[in-house]
Amino acid sequence: MGNNNPYHAANNPPPNPNFIDFNTQRICPACGKAININHNFCKYCGVDLSAIEPIGKDNILNPLATTAVTDSDADVRKEALDTIGSFKDKKALGVLTYVLFNDPDPRCRKEAADELGDLHHPYSLEALTRALKDQSPDVRKEAIEGLKKIKEHTKSKDQKKGKPEERGIETEKLDDFKEKEEAKEEENFKTDEDFTNSF
Structure with a gap:
């Protein structure tokens, strides 16, 4: 005797190939690809990730990052990105890069570019440079602004050195x-x- 309920699926739905489990995976901030959380080097682009802690079980960033990459509403994803960026935590670099390269909504990609620029991290240079080829002019403009922010931040740091x-x-x-x-x-x-x- 089987279950006659037509609303009950016989099998679990196939896993979403784009789903990122931040408990077991991390995202490379340079190329935006998901890798094992225990890897300290990106297997795709070779970037050293040892100085960047993965999101892992962070009680605040983990659910926000999951929302930023999986929510069906673009406005919700954009708000999650804005909140993530407001923390100024370099753990979020990978999520922002992932959204910049993969989100279907240009408003979310633009927000990700904005937040990457605000974080001033050198790993964001590659991502923002790649975003200069985005199909949306708004995303390209924000990538330019982000690169400018990083350059100005780097310049002000250099001024603190030397004579x-x-x-x-x-x-x-x-x-x-x-x-x-x-x-x-x-x-x-x-x-x-x-x-x-x-x-």
């Missing part, structure tokens, strides 16, 4: 600071000299 003149610090202020420091050292030296002469 003061190279970092953009005004040399007059630096000279004043040096003079004050030298005066303090001289004062301390005189105090030490007076102390030793008293014996």
